[in-house]
Amino acid sequence: MPEVSLIWIEEAGLEGLDPAKAAKKAGVALSDGGLVEAAVVTTTEARAPRSLVNRLKGYPVKWLDLAAEVGGGPLALRQARAAAAVARAAGSAALGTMAQRYTRQPNQEVLVAGRGLAAVAAAHQAAALGHPVLLALETTRARAACADEKPAEVKRALAGLPAQVEVVTGTELVELLGAGGDFQARLQGPRRTSRRRFGAVVLAPPSAYAVPGDMPATAEDITLPVSRLKPKQYQGGEQWLQAAVIAPLGPGATAHGFARAVTAALALQKRPRVQVTLFLGEAKVASEGGERLYRDARRQGVLAMRVEPGGLRVSRDGRKLSFDDPVLGEPVDLRPDLVVLSEEVTGRAPAWLDNPLVTTAWDQDLPDHPRLQAGRTARSGLYLIGGARGAAPGDPRRAQAAAAAADLHGLLSGEAVAVPAVRDVLCASCLTCVRVCPHGVVCYAEDHIAPAPAACLACGVCTAECPAEAIAPPGWSNREMIASLAAGLKAAAGDKLVLFACRNSGMDAARALSLAGHQWPKGLLMVPVNCAGRVGVQLILRALSLGAGGVLVAGCHQGNCRSLNGNLRAKLRSGEAADLLAQVGGRPEQVRFMHLASNQPRALAQAVAELAQTAGEK
Amino acid sequence: MAVKTIKTPAVIIGGGVAGLAAAIDLSRRGLSSLVVERGPRLGGRVADFCCKATDSCVRCGACRLADLVRRVAARPEIAIYTSAKPVAAEADGDGWRLTLEPQRNNGPAPVVELAGGPLPRRSQVQAGAVILAVGATPFDPSAKSRFGYRRVPGVVSALELEGALEHSLAELAGGRDPRRVAFIQCVGSRDESLGHLYCSRVCCGFALRMARVIQARRPGTEITFFHMDVQTYGRAWAGELAEMREQMNFVRAMPGEVTAGPGGPQVVYAAGGRSQTAEFDLVVLSQGMRPPVGAAALSQLFACTRTSDGFLGSDAEPVASGAAGVFIAGSARGPMSIVESIEHGAVAAAAAAGHLQPLVREAAHA
Structure with a gap:
């Protein structure tokens, strides 16, 4: 085992601490600036001087955000906590884990599959960032626009594509395996099926306008959707022409759908001797210029009529609309000559994505997940953009495409961490890791587990769930984590506690507290994890058996986990560990899980204080 | 005393979520940037927002700030000055020359920031592109x-x-x-x-x-x-x-x-x-x-247009400002949510990258 040196970087939050004392207590040598075998550095890799980062490349190094773990309070307490934190980091550094580099270079090629402006824009942006791109259009070039788009706009975009974009037409993506850096795609062309590998895949499924199902059923000969309306064809004669425009009434109404309905109403109202009544549930004016447009329409004479859900009734022949006028307070009938129904953008992900084995919890997790922007999906390297993602035609789709291209470029140029290491001798090919990986990183190919090269976020869910301890992102194996727990708890003073904190929530909250001078319990050992899902039953029980009087796991709120359900797994496993404790006569309240956000430091402080109290009540 | 000139591909005015997201996306595209924040700490208004989760996340996006700050700190190509404000700007060839002045902030001292520090003295910045991400005013x-x-x-x-x-x-x-x-x-x-x-x-x-x-x-x-x-x-x-x-x-x-x-x-x-x-x-x-308090001054400084609602930018385009090499990100452009501001920052970065790199420029105009 290599000897671990402590490299002390003075920074805010570490004032007054004695590096030599911390090193001695943690059982490591304080670096004199010379060569080291393995090291703990008291800052993060991002904040460390570049020269140091370069000098340590290839050595087993644990970057320790010491300021975040020390906190405030009396110097003796901070000194003790610093020693425990250094010991914890040294524990795994002593095992000599090398920072693993990519074994395979990620494939740089990008597949954009689907149609429409989003697809063409994504292909263009990815090419501009230096990636060879295959744009697989489901249609011909001439019909590349989605049904809700302007064909000329898409045609212009297609004509402007640079040479790095290879365009194939009449081709559909029918199967996709793998993840960021190494996707295997099966493409069904007009004549043959081909297989190709890509580093990233952008899906832009077709979208269209559709009349929502809850619209009143008026007679067919007087009814048409907004997209088929040609206002110039209408004008009144002796009698004014009565037109009814029905804006989206249901709860799924969008501002884009509302603005289209108002635009149609306004265009009709401007025709000679035409009177438009606009029926609406809520005025969804949150689109840009929406309020202005709505006001203009009313100024031009459009009668805006609010109806409650189900408040717009249609006669049996479909020619009479009845509603309660909210101003008059009495029922009113309207016999329109024309009924225009508004529409909403609809589009859905390809059917093969609905397979839960391919993509985890697609429907529940995709809409508006706060951590899955820029068209990202939980599966690293796979993007879903366009109408299927709720983007309105035009600029919103271009914007999504640009953001997705930047994101995939980051991924393929090394933003993801090194690939998980698989110990084949231990692996029983049970495929647990393949099933649980939220990012689709782990695949089974040619008789062994083969992780994709640029997809792993090191959430560690596979490690927590693997029954054979055969897989772990570099630095996150049970062996290393237990070594660090053992060393840290040994050096910790007083009542020992362990806080497993997710880097996306718990650790940010802890850092905020520490930097504000919060006084942590003396014996608290913080263990940052990339996702609470890394914390399995084994780690929790080990922490207890190594002397911890209490264990708290802090993960993100439900629906906020970057790894979809890592937080829920952690909650489940914490519960299991607590049950086990109860069964062997222990105290289940020694193990706790909490949902937390990065901006809830007070909640964390309180939970830690409560845990300390429980642990103290032996 | 000689005035120091900082040269950078892009300067981002405003260190809220939109500005930070723009900086991260520029860096992903291989471009360095300088973020200039008027206040003593990063995060803008979002830094004041607490988590609203009850039994589950309500997708407000306020927790994403910590994430952005951490990622900005991890990228050495992003430089940050807090307590700084542009006081002069002139178009200079294809780019802009800005004068920054330190700001006295009387508010509470910032909790130790992960990245950046206050602007020490009046400085000049030479930048190829400017992103205005100054947020809206309540x-x-x-x-x-x-x-x-x-x-x-x-x-x-x-x-x-x-x-x-x-x-x-x-x-x-x-x-x-x-x-x-x-x-x-x-x-x-x-x-x-x-x-x-x-x-x-x-x-x-x-x-x-x-x-x-x-x-x-x-x-x-x-x-x-x-x-x-x-x-x-x-x-x-x-x-x-x-x-x-x-x-x-x-x-x-x-x-x-x-x-x-x-x-x-x-x-x-x-x-x-x-x-x-x-x-x-x-x-x-x-x-x-409301449009940002300094909207009038900024639009004069950078010769950029205002939307019909008085925000920075133009009605016709999402991030363009009417001035060459100047882009708008986040709620300075119009009301938007935290999550939308983060995405908008990425779009502004794509446009700024287009201005800085001819190849990307074609993509943006296609």
Whole structure:
């Protein structure tokens, strides 16, 4: 085992601490600036001087955000906590884990599959960032626009594509395996099926306008959707022409759908001797210029009529609309000559994505997940953009495409961490890791587990769930984590506690507290994890058996986990560990899980204080 | 004393979520940037927002700030100056030459920042592109005097409620825990008398999220929601809204006035053709967003246009400013949510990269 040196970087939050004392207590040598075998550095890799980062490349190094773990309070307490934190980091550094580099270079090629402006824009942006791109259009070039788009706009975009974009037409993506850096795609062309590998895949499924199902059923000969309306064809004669425009009434109404309905109403109202009544549930004016447009329409004479859900009734022949006028307070009938129904953008992900084995919890997790922007999906390297993602035609789709291209470029140029290491001798090919990986990183190919090269976020869910301890992102194996727990708890003073904190929530909250001078319990050992899902039953029980009087796991709120359900797994496993404790006569309240956000430091402080109290009540 | 000149591909004015997201996306595209923040700390307004999760995440995006700050800190190609402000700018060939001046910030000292530090002295910046990400300004509810803000005890702004939400509401409501809380929406938005012909988009969601937190904390608290139309957007909202309609009292009316009553502020509104009065312990005014305070000065400094609503940029394009090499990101461009601001920052970065790299330029114009 290599000897671990402590490299002390003075920074805010570490004032007054004695590096030599911390090193001695943690059982490591304080670096004199010379060569080291393995090291703990008291800052993060991002904040460390570049020269140091370069000098340590290839050595087993644990970057320790010491300021975040020390906190405030009396110097003796901070000194003790610093020693425990250094010991914890040294524990795994002593095992000599090398920072693993990519074994395979990620494939740089990008597949954009689907149609429409989003697809063409994504292909263009990815090419501009230096990636060879295959744009697989489901249609011909001439019909590349989605049904809700302007064909000329898409045609212009297609004509402007640079040479790095290879365009194939009449081709559909029918199967996709793998993840960021190494996707295997099966493409069904007009004549043959081909297989190709890509580093990233952008899906832009077709979208269209559709009349929502809850619209009143008026007679067919007087009814048409907004997209088929040609206002110039209408004008009144002796009698004014009565037109009814029905804006989206249901709860799924969008501002884009509302603005289209108002635009149609306004265009009709401007025709000679035409009177438009606009029926609406809520005025969804949150689109840009929406309020202005709505006001203009009313100024031009459009009668805006609010109806409650189900408040717009249609006669049996479909020619009479009845509603309660909210101003008059009495029922009113309207016999329109024309009924225009508004529409909403609809589009859905390809059917093969609905397979839960391919993509985890697609429907529940995709809409508006706060951590899955820029068209990202939980599966690293796979993007879903366009109408299927709720983007309105035009600029919103271009914007999504640009953001997705930047994101995939980051991924393929090394933003993801090194690939998980698989110990084949231990692996029983049970495929647990393949099933649980939220990012689709782990695949089974040619008789062994083969992780994709640029997809792993090191959430560690596979490690927590693997029954054979055969897989772990570099630095996150049970062996290393237990070594660090053992060393840290040994050096910790007083009542020992362990806080497993997710880097996306718990650790940010802890850092905020520490930097504000919060006084942590003396014996608290913080263990940052990339996702609470890394914390399995084994780690929790080990922490207890190594002397911890209490264990708290802090993960993100439900629906906020970057790894979809890592937080829920952690909650489940914490519960299991607590049950086990109860069964062997222990105290289940020694193990706790909490949902937390990065901006809830007070909640964390309180939970830690409560845990300390429980642990103290032996 | 010689003035130091910093050369950088892009300078980003504003260190809120949009500015930070733009910096990260530029760096992903291989471009360095300098973020200039007027205040003493990064994060802009989002830094004041607490988590509104009750039993699960409500997707407000406020927690993403910590994530952005961490990622900015991890990228050495992003330089940051806090307590700094551009005081002069001139177009210089294909780019811009800016003069930055240190700002005295009298507010509380920042908690130790992960990245960057205050601008030490007056400096010059030579940049190829400028991204203006200065955010929006909240509407001051006292400009609508009939709602009793700063006149009637127990009437507060939504941002004041936000500030108290994690602590105690008693102080806002005159010392007792409020049992009857009213929200009045569209204060300063959708208001022709003010010339604000726009919806601020986020206030309905903001108010309803806070209402839920209050109800979760103190079950049985009566919530009344005075509104014109509920502007919830995002697909996951539809179901949640139906649930909230059951738990809260949704009143479609804009109150005429708020007066001081014996037991708390009284809201006068019209319903069913009659005038009604209801008493509450706390009345929350959901103030809208206004164009950034410095919009006029900035648009003059950078010769950029304003949207019809007075925000920075142009109606026709999402991030363009009318001036070559100047782009707008986030709610400086118009009301948008935290999550939207982060995405908008990425779009502004793509456009700025297009200005800086001819190949990307073609892509943006296609």
